[in-house]
Amino acid sequence: MYNTKLVIEYDGTNYNGFQIQSKTKNQTIQGHLERVIHTLYGEKIKSIICSRTDKGVHAKGQVINFHHSKDKFENYTLIKAMNANLPLDIRVLDAEIVDLNFHSRYHAKGKTYSYLIDNSVAHRPLWMKYSHHIPHPLDVKAMQKASTYLLGTHDFTSFKGRKGVTKSPIRTLYNIDTNAKDRYITFTIEGNGFLYNMVRIIVGTLIIVGRGQLQSHEVYEILKQKDRSFAGPTAPAHGLILEKVYY
Amino acid sequence: MYNTKLVIEYDGTNYNGFQIQSKTKNQTIQGHLERVIHTLYGEKIKSIICSRTDKGVHAKGQVINFHHSKDKFENYTLIKAMNANLPLDIRVLDAEIVDLNFHSRYHAKGKTYSYLIDNSVAHRPLWMKYSHHIPHPLDVKAMQKASTYLLGTHDFTSFKGRKGVTKSPIRTLYNIDTNAKDRYITFTIEGNGFLYNMVRIIVGTLIIVGRGQLQSHEVYEILKQKDRSFAGPTAPAHGLILEKVYY
Structure with missing residues (x-):
């Protein structure tokens, strides 16, 4: 075998x-x-x-x-x-x-996802299929600050889609990098694992912060609630890329 | 008006x-x-x-x-x-x-083009439409060195497609940046103007250098010949992006 x-x-x-x-x-x-x-x-x-x-x-x-x-x-x-x-x-x-006992899911030590936002006046054709278009102004610094409240080991129930069936809602986020260039905003999120829809709900929540409808520090309050209904909407699928898996 | x-x-x-x-x-x-x-x-x-x-x-x-x-x-x-x-x-x-007398072509002071090569084993789906796939090994340093012979003001007849009808074949190249990352190679080429197919013929010639079929310094000989038949093939259209026009 x-x-x-x-x-x-x-x-x-x-x-x-x-x-x-x-x-x-x-x-x-x-x-x-x-x-x-x-x-x-x-x-x-x-x-x-x-x-x-x-x-x-x-x-x-x-x-x-x-x-x-x-x-x-x-x-x-x-x-x-x-x-x-x-x-x-x-x-x-x-x-x-x-190795015969290698298991692609159980042996993964971490993963990196990226999420791309096109913050231009129009949804630009070249990366259209891989970006979520938001024509409204976004406060990148506020989003960056909000993201830091999610770093570390937490119960991420507030950021878990309702269909998720994982046993433990505890995950560790190592890093969230926020890069803004040429009206593209890229979030690069590294963690030891992710709950169902977790990256998209995190991004959906950061977008609300970016639009000024939520204060950066309130993201920590949302985390503590352990209730999906407190977080922002699930950002659309097409902006999300599974970049890498670490073993 | x-x-x-x-x-x-x-x-x-x-x-x-x-x-x-x-x-x-x-x-x-x-x-x-x-x-x-x-x-x-x-x-x-x-x-x-x-x-x-x-x-x-x-x-x-x-x-x-x-x-x-x-x-x-x-x-x-x-x-x-x-x-x-x-x-x-x-x-x-x-x-x-x-201004009424602004002319998008005549008043352009310079342009930047980029050309993307996917140097992976397979043509990767995410940037497939915007990259030219070359699965063979490419010597990036040799290509970078070859590109420096093209900088400055020259008669670029050797790098002009036959259909081109421009009066003067003299152009100035300000910069050619060669960036290799994650098996993508990007050439970013800035100049005061470009002849018909000039960027694609330059890239086609650099690719031959990268494959070891031409020495870097021979690119200067090609330039001096002022004859299209000495340069490499025209690289395919879909790897080329007009990035920016300067006024």
Whole structure:
């Protein structure tokens, strides 16, 4: 038995999220990957996903692993063979045979997400599919300050989508970087793990701060409430990119 | 009479270039702009383009100007009205009434273009439409060194596409920045003006250097030949972005 780890980039625009769902197998990224793995290895294989990104969310560094009975391909050959059979908006960037007990989700030590806001007068075409357009003025300093209240280890229940089924709501955020340049604002968020919709709810809350409808320090009050209804709205999926997973 | 200047961003993927051609009026960016200007001002108006970008080339800061008989709109209102009538992949980012004799092409003092190469094993989905994929190893230092031979004022005939009809082939390049990060290579090229296909032929030549098929210093020999056949191939349109025009 072998265990192969893949690093994948995808444009989530045209997919119903990463994870296979009963009725939408072919419109999920996992569905496409398992179809191609089946073709190449000649066996039905279940893949293990690191991050179950939602409908419309993108990734530059998603990780999966899968067990297979034969060592059929060199790493480079597997990358080429996978890509030859996948849609152009899903690409395998790296492949390697790893330890049999490696688990792409359980062994992840941390992840980085980025969220891009286009703060121009018009939603600019070049990064349109990967940015959330907000034409209103945003106070970047206030957003940056608000983000610092979320750093560290907290119960993030207030920032968890209602569909989330994770056992513990405790997560640690290592860093939130706020970069404003040329009317683009990028939040880069690193943590040991994220609850369902957590990044999008954090960004939705920071946007309310940026618009002056919430004070920076009130973000800490929201955190303490442990109640989703106190936080801001969930920012749209298409601004979110899973940048990297750390092991 | 009034003279209005517009700054425009567009994704060139679906267009036959910027300039109106006899049979493809509606598939050009200028065609769309003039259609909307006609609708808004109620008069047939010819626009003056700064840079006639080719089929498939993108822009973040294209500039046009046009003369009109009535001062009908505030700047912000004009931006909104233009964008409400344009396709989503063409956006007006700025509008202002300028001096009557302002000419978007003749008064341009300089321009910046960027060219993006995706040097990963697979053509990555997220910037696929705006990058040229080269899976082979590229010697970035050799490309950077080669680019320095092109700086300054030269006869760029060797780097001019055959269709170009400009009177003088003399241009000045102020800077070529070569940035390599995360397997993306970006060339940012600033000059007082560019001949037909000049940026794409420069990049095509630098790529040959990067692949080791040409020595860095030979780029200077090519320049001295004043003959297009000595330079490298024209790099594909979709990696090129007109970043900015200076006045």
